[in-house]
Amino acid sequence: xxxxxxxxxxxxxxxxxxxxxxxxxxxxxxxxxxxxxxxxxxxxxxxxxxxxxxxxxxxxxxxxxxxxxxxxxxxxxxxxxxxxxxxxxxxxxxxxxxxxxxxxxxxxxxxxxxxxxxxxxxxxxxxxxxxxxxxxxxxxxxxxxxxxxxxxxxxxxxxxxxxxxxxxxxxxxxxxxxxxxxxxxxxxxxxxxxxxxxxxxxxxxxxxxxxxxxxxxxxxxxx
Amino acid sequence: xxxxxxxxxxxxxxxxxxxxxxxxxxxxxxxxxxxxxxxxxxxxxxxxxxxxxxxxxxxxxxxxxxxxxxxxxxxxxxxxxxxxxxxxxxxxxxxxxxxxxxxxxxxxxxxxxxxxxxxxxxxxxxxxxxxxxxxxxxxxxxxxxxxxxxxxxxxxxxxxxxxxxxxxxxxxxxxxxxxxxxxxxxxxxxxxxxxxxxxxxxxxxxxxxxxxxxxxxxxxxxxxxxxxxxxxxxxxxxxxxxxxxxxxxxxxxxxxxx
Numbered sequence: 001x002x003x004x005x006x007x008x009x010x011x012x013x014x015x016x017x018x019x020x021x022x023x024x025x026x027x028x029x030x031x032x033x034x035x036x037x038x039x040x041x042x043x044x045x046x047x048x049x050x051x052x053x054x055x056x057x058x059x060x061x062x063x064x065x066x067x068x069x070x071x072x073x074x075x076x077x078x079x080x081x082x083x084x085x086x087x088x089x090x091x092x093x094x095x096x097x098x099x100x101x102x103x104x105x106x107x108x109x110x111x112x113x114x115x116x117x118x119x120x121x122x123x124x125x126x127x128x129x130x131x132x133x134x135x136x137x138x139x140x141x142x143x144x145x146x147x148x149x150x151x152x153x154x155x156x157x158x159x160x161x162x163x164x165x166x167x168x169x170x171x172x173x174x175x176x177x178x179x180x181x182x183x184x185x186x187x188x189x190x191x192x193x194x195x196x197x198x199x200x201x202x203x204x205x206x207x208x209x210x211x212x213x214x215x216x217x218x219x220x221x222x223x
Numbered sequence: 224x225x226x227x228x229x230x231x232x233x234x235x236x237x238x239x240x241x242x243x244x245x246x247x248x249x250x251x252x253x254x255x256x257x258x259x260x261x262x263x264x265x266x267x268x269x270x271x272x273x274x275x276x277x278x279x280x281x282x283x284x285x286x287x288x289x290x291x292x293x294x295x296x297x298x299x300x301x302x303x304x305x306x307x308x309x310x311x312x313x314x315x316x317x318x319x320x321x322x323x324x325x326x327x328x329x330x331x332x333x334x335x336x337x338x339x340x341x342x343x344x345x346x347x348x349x350x351x352x353x354x355x356x357x358x359x360x361x362x363x364x365x366x367x368x369x370x371x372x373x374x375x376x377x378x379x380x381x382x383x384x385x386x387x388x389x390x391x392x393x394x395x396x397x398x399x400x401x402x403x404x405x406x407x408x409x410x411x412x413x414x415x416x417x418x419x420x421x422x423x424x425x426x427x428x429x430x431x432x433x434x435x436x437x438x439x440x441x442x443x444x445x446x447x448x449x450x451x452x453x454x455x456x457x458x459x460x461x462x463x464x465x466x467x468x469x470x471x472x473x474x475x476x477x478x479x480x481x
Contacts, residue, residue, distance in 0.1 A: 033382045038342030040420050069418045071448070071455035074411050076418065094421055141342060162375070164402070165382065170346065180345045181387075196369035197398070213370050216360050 018109040020065045021131060025138040032183040033165060035145045042137045044086070044093060046130065050112065051088035054126045059115055061098070062086040062130060063108040068097040083108060110134075145185075152182050153203050159184075160215040161199045169195055174218060184208070280304035281329070281429045282443045282461055290463040294403040295444075303445030303459040305425050310449050312423050314338050316384050318391035324435060326356045327394050330378035331427040333449070334412055336420040340385030347388030357395040357438030357476030366468040367398065372478055374401040378428040378442065380409040394430050394439050395476055397466040404462030408444050415448065415456050423449040424456050431461070436473040439464050 022043045051060040065084040082097035112126040162181045163170035172181035191210045202211040314337040319328030376396025386392040426446045430439035441463045448456040470481045
């Protein structure tokens with residue numbers, strides 16, 4: 001068994017430590033809602049593109065994760081007996097659950113498979129292609145986010161909290177008075193409790209600090 | 224040499240034809256009001272629809288129990304009022320025109336990755352919230368941890384449809400309504416779509432007003448997952464527009480310590 005395991009590792013490049021590229025990135029990076037959605041939507045697009053360019057109308061399977069999230073009665077649960085797989089067929093994509101016993105024993109995360117005579121066949125070239133594409137996607141969205149947010153953060157400016165989005169905050173530059181507010185991800189944990197809608201923050205020495213709690217009063221004075 | 228003056232007289236016949244055409248057009252618009260397009264959001268046409276006198280599926284306030292500590296109550300055994308005809312995988316968003324009292328009405332969308340806000344989408348102008356019906360903001364520093372009574376409350380949350388600055392997607396809501404009532408249900412739908420980016424959820428939020436009150440007594444939230452007809456996501460709840468410890472005059476939005 002260990003010989004088979006080593007063979008698979010050596011010949012298929014499969015390891016036990018692999019994590020899903022996109023889901024891990026989403027879990028480990030602080031992103032705006034728009035960035036998260038762009039990555040999730042982008043993954044779908046890239047899997048479709050890979051299927052189209054590498055396999056034309058042939059079925060293609062991309063293994064996303066070792067467990068399948070599913071929902072029942074408004075609650076998310078996980079099926080640990082199957083892989084979460086994106087299946088592409090005739091240009092249509094859907095998420096399916098593939099029982100683990102049908103794919104090679106070693107982790108298949110981030111790998112592409114096709115089917116031959118009912119059996120899953122590992123596609124190394126397509127796998128590497130798609131892995132590179134997904135890494136590029138996640139990094140480019142994150143870079144774009146950081147550039148955008150960097151341009152919004154102005155030393156000494158006051159910002160009104162206009163909406164709370166989890167640990168992120170939507171801020172409107174009270175000093176600069178631009179047209180739009182924006183979603184900020186770098187709100188220090190120690191002020192999250194007081195950085196509520198209507199609060200005013202100040203960007204000082206490279207970070208946000210609580211300034212005052214009279215944001216709505218300031219808005220009224222501005223009208 | 225003087226310029227010859229032209230006196231082109233419009234004949235009575237031509238005038239009558241013009242008047243008749245205008246009248247026909249006006250009658251046509253009255254009986255068949257077209258949805259006014261606000262433009263596009265994420266390539267999905269965002270439509271205003273003329274607000275109905277009463278939304279057929281809106282909960283009757285008389286049947287809703289008095290608020291008692293829980294931020295929401297289930298309606299119709301938590302089953303929304305969508306019918307088979309409602310199910311679709313076409314993305315859409317619909318918002319109601321303000322009524323003659325300046326109140327927002329039902330907001331209805333097919334939530335999917337197509338309508339959710341993505342990279343590069345601007346949040347739009349935050350606008351002057353004083354336009355919202357019932358907006359009588361007040362501070363209660365000793366009663367409300369976050370000081371202010373009211374939030375700008377989106378009917379369909381930004382994270383679901385990216386409509387931040389659309390006044391028809393906003394009501395005056397207490398912080399309690401926004402964070403304790405509505406937000407958990409919004410999060411359920413958002414997380415479901417992120418887990419299933421090729422799926423859809425019909426999602427309808429109806430502010431419920433008593434009579435001519437400017438402040439909604441609450442909002443009804445309905446949602447159902449389309450592809451599996453509600454096996455994954457299915458709820459029909461009424462969230463109370465209240466703030467514990469504060470008395471609210473719903474006719475105006477004024478408030479007092481309780």
